[in-house]
Amino acid sequence: MTDTLTPAPTAVLTAPQAAAAAASAAPAVAAASREERARWLEAVADALDAAKAELVPVAVAESHLPEARLTGEVGRTTGQLRLFAAVLRDGGYLEVIIDHARPDATPPQPELRRLLVPTGPVAVYSASNFPFAFSVAGGDTASALAAGCPVVVKAHSGHPELSRRTAAAVSAALAGAGAPDGIFGLIEGTEAGRVLIQEPAITAGAFTGSLTGGRALFDLASGRPAPVPFYAELGSINPVVVTADAVSEDGAALATGLVGSFTLGAGQFCTKPGVVFVPAGAGFEQLVAASMGGATAAPLLNQRIATGFGQGLGALAEHDAVAVVAGARSAADADAPEPLVLATTAAAVVDDPEALLAECFGPVTLLVSYASADELAAALATVEGSLTGTIHAAEGEDVRDLTALLAPRVGRLLFGGWPTGVAVTWSQHHGGPWPATTSVHTSVGATAIRRFLRPLTFQDAPEAALPPELHESNPLGVPRRVDGVLEV
Amino acid sequence: MTDTLTPAPTAVLTAPQAAAAAASAAPAVAAASREERARWLEAVADALDAAKAELVPVAVAESHLPEARLTGEVGRTTGQLRLFAAVLRDGGYLEVIIDHARPDATPPQPELRRLLVPTGPVAVYSASNFPFAFSVAGGDTASALAAGCPVVVKAHSGHPELSRRTAAAVSAALAGAGAPDGIFGLIEGTEAGRVLIQEPAITAGAFTGSLTGGRALFDLASGRPAPVPFYAELGSINPVVVTADAVSEDGAALATGLVGSFTLGAGQFCTKPGVVFVPAGAGFEQLVAASMGGATAAPLLNQRIATGFGQGLGALAEHDAVAVVAGARSAADADAPEPLVLATTAAAVVDDPEALLAECFGPVTLLVSYASADELAAALATVEGSLTGTIHAAEGEDVRDLTALLAPRVGRLLFGGWPTGVAVTWSQHHGGPWPATTSVHTSVGATAIRRFLRPLTFQDAPEAALPPELHESNPLGVPRRVDGVLEV
Numbered sequence: 003m004t005d006t007l008t009p010a011p012t013a014v015l016t017a018p019q020a021a022a023a024a025a026s027a028a029p030a031v032a033a034a035s036r037e038e039r040a041r042w043l044e045a046v047a048d049a050l051d052a053a054k055a056e057l058v059p060v061a062v063a064e065s066h067l068p069e070a071r072l073t074g075e076v077g078r079t080t081g082q083l084r085l086f087a088a089v090l091r092d093g094g095y096l097e098v099i100i101d102h103a104r105p106d107a108t109p110p111q112p113e114l115r116r117l118l119v120p121t122g123p124v125a126v127y128s129a130s131n132f133p134f135a136f137s138v139a140g141g142d143t144a145s146a147l148a149a150g151c152p153v154v155v156k157a158h159s160g161h162p163e164l165s166r167r168t169a170a171a172v173s174a175a176l177a178g179a180g181a182p183d184g185i186f187g188l189i190e191g192t193e194a195g196r197v198l199i200q201e202p203a204i205t206a207g208a209f210t211g212s213l214t215g216g217r218a219l220f221d222l223a224s225g226r227p228a229p230v231p232f233y234a235e236l237g238s239i240n241p242v243v244v245t246a247d248a249v250s251e252d253g254a255a256l257a258t259g260l261v262g263s264f265t266l267g268a269g270q271f272c273t274k275p276g277v278v279f280v281p282a283g284a285g286f287e288q289l290v291a292a293s294m295g296g297a298t299a300a301p302l303l304n305q306r307i308a309t310g311f312g313q314g315l316g317a318l319a320e321h322d323a324v325a326v327v328a329g330a331r332s333a334a335d336a337d338a339p340e341p342l343v344l345a346t347t348a349a350a351v352v353d354d355p356e357a358l359l360a361e362c363f364g365p366v367t368l369l370v371s372y373a374s375a376d377e378l379a380a381a382l383a384t385v386e387g388s389l390t391g392t393i394h395a396a397e398g399e400d401v402r403d404l405t406a407l408l409a410p411r412v413g414r415l416l417f418g419g420w421p422t423g424v425a426v427t428w429s430q431h432h433g434g435p436w437p438a439t440t441s442v443h444t445s446v447g448a449t450a451i452r453r454f455l456r457p458l459t460f461q462d463a464p465e466a467a468l469p470p471e472l473h474e475s476n477p478l479g480v481p482r483r484v485d486g487v488l489e490v
Numbered sequence: 491m492t493d494t495l496t497p498a499p500t501a502v503l504t505a506p507q508a509a510a511a512a513a514s515a516a517p518a519v520a521a522a523s524r525e526e527r528a529r530w531l532e533a534v535a536d537a538l539d540a541a542k543a544e545l546v547p548v549a550v551a552e553s554h555l556p557e558a559r560l561t562g563e564v565g566r567t568t569g570q571l572r573l574f575a576a577v578l579r580d581g582g583y584l585e586v587i588i589d590h591a592r593p594d595a596t597p598p599q600p601e602l603r604r605l606l607v608p609t610g611p612v613a614v615y616s617a618s619n620f621p622f623a624f625s626v627a628g629g630d631t632a633s634a635l636a637a638g639c640p641v642v643v644k645a646h647s648g649h650p651e652l653s654r655r656t657a658a659a660v661s662a663a664l665a666g667a668g669a670p671d672g673i674f675g676l677i678e679g680t681e682a683g684r685v686l687i688q689e690p691a692i693t694a695g696a697f698t699g700s701l702t703g704g705r706a707l708f709d710l711a712s713g714r715p716a717p718v719p720f721y722a723e724l725g726s727i728n729p730v731v732v733t734a735d736a737v738s739e740d741g742a743a744l745a746t747g748l749v750g751s752f753t754l755g756a757g758q759f760c761t762k763p764g765v766v767f768v769p770a771g772a773g774f775e776q777l778v779a780a781s782m783g784g785a786t787a788a789p790l791l792n793q794r795i796a797t798g799f800g801q802g803l804g805a806l807a808e809h810d811a812v813a814v815v816a817g818a819r820s821a822a823d824a825d826a827p828e829p830l831v832l833a834t835t836a837a838a839v840v841d842d843p844e845a846l847l848a849e850c851f852g853p854v855t856l857l858v859s860y861a862s863a864d865e866l867a868a869a870l871a872t873v874e875g876s877l878t879g880t881i882h883a884a885e886g887e888d889v890r891d892l893t894a895l896l897a898p899r900v901g902r903l904l905f906g907g908w909p910t911g912v913a914v915t916w917s918q919h920h921g922g923p924w925p926a927t928t929s930v931h932t933s934v935g936a937t938a939i940r941r942f943l944r945p946l947t948f949q950d951a952p953e954a955a956l957p958p959e960l961h962e963s964n965p966l967g968v969p970r971r972v973d974g975v976l977e978v
Contacts (some may be wrong), residue, residue, distance in 0.1 A: 009613045020542070029894070069821050077596075094976055097937075099917035108565075112907060116917035116937075120928065224712035228875075228924040361703040387716075405955045406517075409946060412871070419600060429587035429604035431947035436716040442609065442944035449585075449604075449945070456930035457937070458897060459919035461904040467893045486916050488582055488969045490976040 003075075014166070017154075017194045020187035021201035024104075024123035024152035027184030032120045032150045034181075039148060040087035040338070041409035042179045046147075049081035049175035050139060050168070053211075057167060059322065061133045064161040067267065072133065079134040082141050082426050086148035089428075089448045093480030096471055100484045112462045115472040118455035120150030122205035125198045127219065129210035130303050131270045137161070137373075138168040141426070141446055142208035142233075147185070149454035151205070154187045156195040160304045165190075176440070189428040199223050199232065206454055209234040210272070210445065213361075213437050216264045220440050233453050234440045235433065237361040238389040239276035239419050241382065241411070243404055246281035247396035249289075256394055257289035260367065261297050263420035265341045268300040269365035270307065272432075273390050273421040278363060279348070279378055282371040290343050290369065291328035297341040301331070302364060308337055312366035316366065321357055323350035327369060341365040348372040348381035355384035375403070387435025390414045390421035415440060495511035498720040498851035502654070505642075505682045508675035509689035512611035512640035515672030516691075520608045520638045522669075524966075527636060528575035530667045534635075535568035535575075537663035538627060538656070545655060549621045554789040555755065558622065567622040570629050570914050574636035577936045581968030583943070584959055588972045591950070600950045603960040606637030606943035610693035613686045615707065616789050617698035618648035619758045625649070626656040626676065629914070629934055630721075635673070637942035639693070644683040650790045653678075664875035687720065689713050691731070694942055697722040698760070698933065700798075701849075701925055708928050721941050722928045723921065725849040726877040727764035729870065729899070730911050731892055734769035735884035737777075744882055748855065749785050750907035753829045756788040757853035758795065758812045760920075761878050761909040764849060767836070767866055770859040778831050778857065779816035785829040787820070790852060796825055799852035806856065809845055815857060829853040836860040836869035843872035863891070870895045875923025878902045878909035901926060 015023070034042075050057070089095050096117045100425045104111040124146040129136035136142070138155050146153045157165035169188040176185055179304045189198060199207050199222050207223050209216050209232065216234035223232035230303055244256060264275050280286040302308045312334030318324060319331055319342070331344035344366065349357050351370055358368065372378040391412035395401045401417065408415055413434035424432055430447030433439040443453045471480050481490045503511070520528075538545070542564045549560045586603045592599040612634040614755055615625035624630070626643050634641045645653035657676040664674055684793030687695050687710050693722065695711050697704050699722065703720035711720035732744060736739050752763050768774040790796045800822030804821060806812060807830070817830035839846050839858055847854065860866040879896035882905070883889045889905065897903055901922035912920055921927040931941045953961055959968050969978045 029822045029898075030837060051852065074597075088974070090974075092974070094971070099937075101913075101917045109911060111560075111913040111915060112904075112911075114913060114915055114917040116919055122898075211716060222714070224709070224717070229708065229928060230924075231929070233523055267661075311763060362588055384621070396748040401955050402625040405951075406696065410517075410610075413945065414947045414949060415951070416600075417951045417955065419950055423597060423600075425589075425597075427589040428971055429589045429602040431604055431945040433945065435944075436718075444945060449587075456923075457901065457919040457932060459917055461670065461902060462907055463893075463903070463905045464889065465918070467889050467905065483582070483916055486576070486580070488580075488976075488978040490978055 005390065014190050015187050017197035017201060019363055021123060021189055021198065021203045022191050023184035024154050025203035027152045027233050028122050030182035031152050033391065034150065036090040036093060038108045039150060040090040042181045043083045043087045043144060043148060044178055045175040045179035046139060046172050049171045050076060050080050053171050055440040057164060059287070060164045061161060064164050065133050065303050071267065075132060075134045078426065079139055080315060082135065083139070083144045083265055085426055085448060086144045086451065089451060090148055093471065093478065095451050096480055098471055098482035099479055100482060102485055114459050114461055115463065115468065116459040117469065117471055119458045121454050123203050124151045124153050124454055125204045125207045126153055126155045127207065127211065128155060128158040130158050130307065131267065133164050133423045135162045136210045137307050138165050139172050141450055145450040146208065146454045147361070147385050149451050151454045152185045154189060154198060156198060157188055157366045162190065175334070178361040196218070196222060200226055202228065204230060206230050207232040208445065208453065210327045212375050213237040216440070231453070232440055233443055233445065235272060235445050237437045237438065238260045238272050238434065239359055239361050239385065240273055240388050240392070241408065242275045242278040242394065243378065243390040243408065243419040244278060244286060244394045245396065245399060246284050247399050248394040249281060249286050250282040253284070253286055253289045254336040257293040259314040259420055260290060261293045263422045265297045265365045266422050268302055270303055270340070271422050273424060275367055275392065275421060277359060277368045277370055279372055279381065281375040285370055287327045294328040294341065294343065295331070299338040299340045301338040307363060311339060311362065314360065314362035315364070315366055317357060318360070318362055318366070319344060323347065323358070325418060337422055339364060343367055343369065344482045345369040345371065345417060351381045352386060359385060379407055382474060385411050387438045388412045389432060389434045390416060392416040392419070392421055394418060411435060476487040502678050502933065503675050505677050505685035505689060508677050509611060509686060509691045511672035511675055512642050513691035515640045515670045516610050518670035519640050519673050522638065524578040524581060526668070528578040530664055530669045531571045531575045531632060533663040533667035534627060534660050535571035537659045538564060538568050538752050540658040541659050545652060547782045547956045548549055548652045548655060549649060552652050553621050553791055560757065563620060563622045564913065569625055571627070571632045572631045573914055573936060574939065577939060578636055579674060581959065583939050584968055586959055586968055586969060587631055588960070590973055602947050602949055603951065603956065604945055604947040605957065605959055607946045608943050609942050610639060612639045612641050612693050612942055613692045613695045615644045615683060615695065615697040615699065616643060616646040616653065618646050618795065619755065621649045621652055624698045626653050629661050634696065634839045634859040637939050638893070639942045640673045642677060642686060644686060645676055645678045645960040650678065651690035664899065670886040679916065683707070684710060688714055690716065692718060694718050696933065696941065701725040704928070709915060719941070720928060721931055721933065723760060723933050724925045724927065726760050726926045727847055727849050728761055728876050728878045728880070729896065729934060730766040730880040731883065731896070732768045732774060732882045733887060734772050735887050737769060737774050739884040741777045743771070745774065745781040746779060747908055749781045751910045752855040752912050753785045753853045756790055757829070758791055758851060759910050761912060763855055763880065763909060765847060765856045765858055765871065767858045767860055767914055770861040775833055775857055782816040782829065782831065785817070787826040787828045789826040795807065795851060796823055799827060799850065800824070801873040802848065802850035803852070803854055805845060806848070806850055806854070807832060811835065811842070812848070827853060831855055831857065833857040833859065835867040839869045839872060847873060867895055873899050875926045877899050877920060877922045877926045878904060880904040880907070880909055882906060899923060939972065
């Protein structure tokens with residue numbers, strides 16, 4: 003008897019060991035049926051649900067996040083795994099396309115049958131701020147396994163014990179469900195992570211974290227003798243625009259909502275609203291200040307993030323064009339800094355976007371006042387790519403111009419509400435133009451699976467050589483396009 | 491009156507000028523309806539068809555390719571443009587996904603509506619070996635315009651006059667069809683091409699050509715302050731496997747087919763069968779030698795390719811393990827080298843794959859004899875990523891093992907036939923693991939459009955802010971997935 007519900011931790015591997023194990027497992031993982039892989043994912047979800055009471059306290063101790071939040075995050079994590087089981091059973095993600103032969107065409111056309119197949123072993127780099135949902139058994143792992151790719155996870159140094167215990171639970175669940183040996187491995191350490199992405203067997207990387215760390219790995223992936231895609235989610239300031247009419251309609255509720263969103267998780271979300279464009283002279287700054295009563299200091303995830311926040315905040319708060327609206331400026335290295343609201347003007351942003359629109363990961367937001375639509379447009383034009391953009395307008399107000407301004411810069415555009423919730427659904431997109439992400443793909447939602455698939459087209463193949471999804475009679479009932487016409 | 495049917499050439503731009511023009515056109519191009527863009531593509535196709543009699547002689551003079559082949563290639567080019575018009579009208583490429591709000595979920599889910607939108611200006615690098623179909627108005631240009639992206643083409647130095655005249659025809663047709671100014675531009679020169687991919691306004695590159703040239707541009711694209719994807723089609727040896735039973739069944743016809751394929755277009759196809767695994771002792775080498783009677787010397791595209799062929803052939807033909815089966819070894823720099831068939835063994839390939847399996851662009855192929863299934867498997871394991879793989883087996887022969895060996899290395903797997911024909915259809919895939927291509931996307935066929943699109947998800951948007959393809963009533967009848975269920 004051990005004193006834990008999860009199995010004894012398996013050995014942490016070196017990057018070459020883990021890559022070799024993944025490579026040897028790849029053919030069997032790819033050859034498994036969609037139904038088999040769906041059951042593997044469900045087994046992992048069940049195992050995590052069963053281990054929740056043991057894992058959450060470890061996560062609390064290592065991340066300083068509240069228990070309720072982490073318990074909810076386990077549910078999000080197992081929900082993601084089960085969503086990909088549904089994606090597998092649906093089969094639409096295979097993008098099956100069949101063109102029958104056209105011997106009378108000029109030139110004659112052969113029969114072509116296309117579907118997506120797994121790329122091979124995937125390297126997943128965990129994030130610090132979601133110890134479950136963007137970590138060892140998070141969305142990247144779930145989508146790569148669903149695609150049919152073995153996974154090697156690089157554990158985040160912010161929650162090493164949780165990573166090992168989660169990995170042990172994942173490994174045991176996969177083995178128990180009959181998945182091939184080597185389908186899942188764990189490595190630790192920054193240098194091991196750098197070695198991993200350069201291993202020839204690795205066919206793609208997935209990453210959520212800082213611009214600096216992600217860029218370094220992206221450069222290694224792109225610089226390989228045989229480059230591989232590195233799907234990284236990096237920095238995002240998530241611009242919000244509040245119209246004058248929206249402030250008139252219910253400015254107090256907006257202010258409360260903003261404070262709740264930018265302080266959620268101590269401001270440590272990729273989707274934190276970091277810059278809010280507000281009408282000049284409408285008194286919104288005062289409403290935000292009045293809403294800050296309930297916003298209290300909360301501990302940050304780890305010392306590295308605390309240091310980064312202190313540095314970023316220093317550069318921002320000491321900028322000549324920036325004033326403090328509400329909250330206290332804590333010591334630069336505070337473990338649990340006070341939430342802070344800063345303010346500047348649209349004209350100042352146009353003058354110095356690099357300093358004023360830099361992401362500052364932690365509990366701070368910057369209100370940018372604009373005096374006219376032209377001023378707003380000029381300031382928005384300096385905003386780099388973000389995961390989200392949000393428009394707060396009054397009921398019935400025409401938002402088409404704002405939509406046109408924000409849409410080119412973001413991956414998700416919200417009308418009302420706050421960006422810090424990221425629903426895990428079929429249509430979610432969690433990505434955006436650089437530096438939000440390094441690719442045109444999402445890391446959240448059903449279509450995240452596309453990152454780990456490549457097309458394979460069979461020409462004039464005998465049916466015995468085809469996967470069942472490409473058989474003429476469509477025995478597994480997958481959605482497909484035949485001779486140009488979609489069929490479901 | 492001028493003496494040409496195409497308009498007077500428009501000025502060739504510098505790379506920054508062309509990028510700026512494309513950037514200014516991008517919003518209008520993106521905002522055009524799918525039907526408008528379909529008509530632009532059809533206008534370009536009509537203009538090229540009308541200018542065919544003038545353009546083909548220019549192409550013959552610059553490329554040394556035969557008139558009949560080039561006339562056919564114009565048809566392929568206009569066919570591609572019209573296929574993308576059909577893709578636009580179908581609308582499935584938008585990947586519309588709608589999830590209705592679920593206020594009772596934990597946590598509550600907002601309404602999310604997703605579709606793909608254009609990334610912005612695209613840089614297209616023309617190929618030498620398809621002066622029409624992979625050049626100024628080729629598949630990359632057609633798919634990028636279809637996606638809603640302005641295009642800047644870097645002309646290939648092998649056919650400058652044809653590039654200018656084609657560009658003039660394209661520009662005039664687009665303007666005549668009402669497309670925005672700046673939607674299409676042409677630049678010339680290697681250095682201009684390097685500058686272009688580094689222009690901040692460029693959001694993606696597309697390239698067909700050599701490994702060296704493509705890798706250099708890929709590195710520039712990846713190394714930008716804001717990296718962009720560079721979709722390059724590079725080298726490919728297109729392995730073919732011939733079984734002993736296939737030789738017994740009709741070896742002579744296979745030999746004839748092989749000679750026709752590897753000498754087509756003087757061997758200057760990305761899909762040329764460059765290495766053919768043949769059963770030892772079955773006499774296939776002799777059958778190939780006997781089929782070489784009709785294979786005559788043909789001029790190569792240009793001096794650079796002739797030089798490269800001479801060098802590549804030198805390294806290969808002088809390898810200790812290589813023998814000449816048929817054909818003559820021309821002088822290293824011959825403008826019109828003789829077709830050549832070389833031979834080696836599977837064991838030699840395993841010993842020195844780098845030398846023996848290097849792509850040699852021109853009229854040569856290498857027969858690799860294998861004495862057993864194990865020898866064949868060992869040799870195939872050394873084959874790098876290729877655009878195609880081909881299996882020639884006897885009627886009814888079990889090809890599942892060969893399929894499993896070849897599928898991981900190729901993007902298109904042929905059963906019978908020869909890879910040099912690439913049908914332009916919905917299901918075509920022209921890509922493969924590195925070094926065949928730099929990405930998991932195709933440059934030929936309907937899905938090539940995916941390269942120039944990114945997802946955008948609207949959360950809780952008023953219908954007035956949504957594109958019509960996302961309206962609840964689906965007024966334009968696009969295929970979509972609603973609450974997890976595909977609808978057509």
